[in-house]
Amino acid sequence: xxxxxxxxxxxxxxxxxxxxxxxxxxxxxxxxxxxxxxxxxxxxxxxxxxxxxxxxxxxxxxxxxxxxxxxxxxxxxxxxxxxxxxxxxxxxxxxxxxxxxxxxxxxxxxxxxxxxxxxxxxxxxxxxxxxxxxxxxxxxxxxxxxxxxxxxxxxxxxxxxxxxxxxxxxxxxxxxxxxxxxxxxxxxxxxxxxxxxxxxxxxxxxxxxxxxxxxxxxxxxxxxxxxxxxxxxxxxxxxxxxxxxxxxxxxxxxxxxxxxxxxxxxxxxxxxxxxxxxxxxxxxxxxxxxxxxxxxxxxxxxxxxxxxxxxxxxxxxxxxxxxxxxxxxxxxxxxxxxxxxxxxxxxxxxxxxxxxxxxxxxxxxxxxxxxxxxxxxxxxxxxxxxx
Amino acid sequence: xxxxxxxxxxxxxxxxxxxxxxxxxxxxxxxxxxxxxxxxxxxxxxxxxxxxxxxxxxxxxxxxxxxxxxxxxxxxxxxxxxxxxxxxxxxxxxxxxxxxxxxxxxxxxxxxxxxxxxxxxxxxxxxxxxxxxxxxxxxxxxxxxxxxxxxxxxxxxxxxxxxxxxxxxxxxxxxxxx
Numbered sequence: 001x002x003x004x005x006x007x008x009x010x011x012x013x014x015x016x017x018x019x020x021x022x023x024x025x026x027x028x029x030x031x032x033x034x035x036x037x038x039x040x041x042x043x044x045x046x047x048x049x050x051x052x053x054x055x056x057x058x059x060x061x062x063x064x065x066x067x068x069x070x071x072x073x074x075x076x077x078x079x080x081x082x083x084x085x086x087x088x089x090x091x092x093x094x095x096x097x098x099x100x101x102x103x104x105x106x107x108x109x110x111x112x113x114x115x116x117x118x119x120x121x122x123x124x125x126x127x128x129x130x131x132x133x134x135x136x137x138x139x140x141x142x143x144x145x146x147x148x149x150x151x152x153x154x155x156x157x158x159x160x161x162x163x164x165x166x167x168x169x170x171x172x173x174x175x176x177x178x179x180x181x182x183x184x185x186x187x188x189x190x191x192x193x194x195x196x197x198x199x200x201x202x203x204x205x206x207x208x209x210x211x212x213x214x215x216x217x218x219x220x221x222x223x224x225x226x227x228x229x230x231x232x233x234x235x236x237x238x239x240x241x242x243x244x245x246x247x248x249x250x251x252x253x254x255x256x257x258x259x260x261x262x263x264x265x266x267x268x269x270x271x272x273x274x275x276x277x278x279x280x281x282x283x284x285x286x287x288x289x290x291x292x293x294x295x296x297x298x299x300x301x302x303x304x305x306x307x308x309x310x311x312x313x314x315x316x317x318x319x320x321x322x323x324x325x326x327x328x329x330x331x332x333x334x335x336x337x338x339x340x341x342x343x344x345x346x347x348x349x350x351x352x353x354x355x356x357x358x359x360x361x362x363x364x365x366x367x368x369x370x371x372x373x374x375x376x377x378x379x380x381x382x383x384x385x386x387x
Numbered sequence: 388x389x390x391x392x393x394x395x396x397x398x399x400x401x402x403x404x405x406x407x408x409x410x411x412x413x414x415x416x417x418x419x420x421x422x423x424x425x426x427x428x429x430x431x432x433x434x435x436x437x438x439x440x441x442x443x444x445x446x447x448x449x450x451x452x453x454x455x456x457x458x459x460x461x462x463x464x465x466x467x468x469x470x471x472x473x474x475x476x477x478x479x480x481x482x483x484x485x486x487x488x489x490x491x492x493x494x495x496x497x498x499x500x501x502x503x504x505x506x507x508x509x510x511x512x513x514x515x516x517x518x519x520x521x522x523x524x525x526x527x528x529x530x531x532x533x534x535x536x537x538x539x540x541x542x543x544x545x546x547x548x549x550x551x552x553x554x555x556x557x558x559x560x561x562x563x564x565x
Contacts (some may be wrong), residue, residue, distance in 0.1 A: 167496070205405040211402065
C-alpha cells in the first residue's frame with residue numbers, strides 16, 4: 001500500500017491511478033470512440049462512473065483570435081473547420097451574422113432557398129455520420145458503412161456545387177460562390193427519392209433492433225431540466241422531450257415559409273431523454289429534412305442569387321449576434337465591428353461545448369462500458385468544442 | 388414472465404430483420420470503387436490543386452492579398468515600355484513576375500484567390516495526386532524567370548527609370564520652350 005502510494009505520488013502520471021478507493025481512468029485522447037481528440041478522466045468506483053471530467057483543447061486552433069487578423073470573407077474557411085462535418089451550417093451562421101451587422105436585408109429569394117437547400121443537405125449528412133458512428137460505438141458496423149454510402153452521395157452533390165467535399169467556403173456574405181449548376185435540383189430530387197427508403201432500412205437494421213434498444217434506451221438519461229440548465233441544444237435537447245428548434249423559434253432564411261415538424265424524444269423504449277431518444281431524434285430529423293428539401297426544390301425561385309452581394313465587406317461599427325440551428329444545436333456568432341475590414345472580435349458559441357459540459361451530469365452512476373455509448377449519443381465534434 | 392418471452396422473441400426477430408437486409412444486399416452490386424484501378428469523374432470545378440497560367444499573370448498580387456493563410460508569395464519587377472506584353476484577355480503586363488510561389492502545404496483550398504484575379508489565370512484543377520515525399524516538394528514555383536534574369540531586368544528597369552528622370556529634368560525647359 002505504502003509502495004503504491006509512493007508510485008502514485010510520482011510526477012509521472014500513468015494511464016490510471018488510485019485515489020483512495022476510486023480508480024481514475026484516462027480515456028483518450030487517442031480513443032476510437034471519442035470522435036476526435038477528447039480526453040475523459042473517469043473516476044470509477046469499481047465499474048460505476050462517479051465523475052467524468054472532460055479535458056478539452058487538443059484541437060484548439062485559435063479560431064477567435066485568428067478571425068481578428070483576417071478580413072470578413074477570409075474567416076469563412078475557418079468557420080468551415082470549426083465543425084468539419086457540418087460546415088455549411090457553420091458558414092450559414094457566420095454569414096447571417098455579418099449580414100445582420102451590415103444591415104443586408106434585401107437579399108434575393110433564390111439565395112435564401114439555396115442556403116436552406118445546402119443547410120438541410122448538410123444536416124442529413126451530419127446526422128448520417130452521427131447515427132452511423134453511434135452504431136459503431138455500440139458495436140454495429142454495417143449501419144455505419146451504409147450511412148457513409150449515403151453520406152457520400154451528399155458529399156458528391158456538394159462537390160459538384162462548390163468544388164470541395166468537406167470544407168466548402170460556399171456561402172458568402174450576401175451571396176454564394178456559384179449559382180446552382182444546371183440540373184442540380186434534379187439530382188437533389190433523385191437523392192431525396194433514393195434516401196427516403198434508406199431511412200426505413202436504417203430503422204430496421206439498427207434503430208428498432210432489440211439489442212441496440214436494450215443497449216441504449218436506459219443509459220445517459222438527460223432530463224429536460226438538466227438539458228435546459230446546461231444550455232444544451234439541438235437533437236440532444238429535443239431528445240429530452242423539449243420542443244425547441246431555432247428554425248421555428250427564430251426563423252432565419254425562409255424557414256418560416258416551410259412546413260416541417262420537430263421530432264422530440266418520446267421515451268418509447270425507456271425513460272425520456274435516453275441515448276436512444278437522442279439517436280432517434282436524429283433519424284426522424286433526417287426525414288423532416290427530406291420534407292424540407294422537397295418543398296425547397298418545388299419552390300426554388302429563379303434569378304441571380306448574388307444580385308445583392310456587396311463589393312466591399314466593411315460593416316459599420318457595432319455588434320451582432322445571430323444564432324442558427326446547426327445539426328448539433330444552437331450555433332451562434334457574436335461579432336464586434338470597429339468599422340474596418342476585419343472583425344474586432346468574433347466569438348463562436350458552440351453547441352458541442354455545452355453538450356460535453358452536461359456529460360458529467362448524465363453519466364453519473366453509469367457503467368464504464370456505457371460511458372462510451374453516452375459520449376457517442378451526444379454527437380460531439382471536437383473541432384467545434386475547441387475551436 | 389410474459390414480458391420475458393416477448394423480449395426473447397424480439398431479440399430473435401429484430402436481428403433477423405436486419406440480417407434479411409444484409410442478405411439481400413449481398414446480391415446487389417458493390418458501391419465501393421477500388422481506387423487506383425478504378426476512378427470516378429470529378430466535377431471540373433473540383434478544388435484539388437492550384438495552378439497558375441503565367442502567360443496571363445500580370446503580377447497584380449490580388450490573389451496574395453485574398454489568401455487567408457499567406458501561401459502565395461509574389462515578387463515583381465517593373466517592365467520597361469518596350470517589354471510590355473498583352474495577356475490573352477487583353478490586359479497589359481506592366482510587371483515581370485520574378486517570383487510566384489505557392490506553398491500547397493499551407494494552402495487551405497478555400498478558392499478565395501481565384502475570384503479576384505482579373506485575368507483568371509489562377510485556378511483550381513481537379514488533379515489530386517500531387518503528394519510529395521517532403522514538404523519542399525509541395526512548394527510550387529510558377530515564375531518563368533530565373534533569379535539572374537530577374538536581377539538583370541531589375542537593373543534594366545532601374546536604368547530606364549534613371550534615364551527617364553534625367554530626360555525629364557533635361558526635357559522640361561526644352562518642352563517649355565516649344
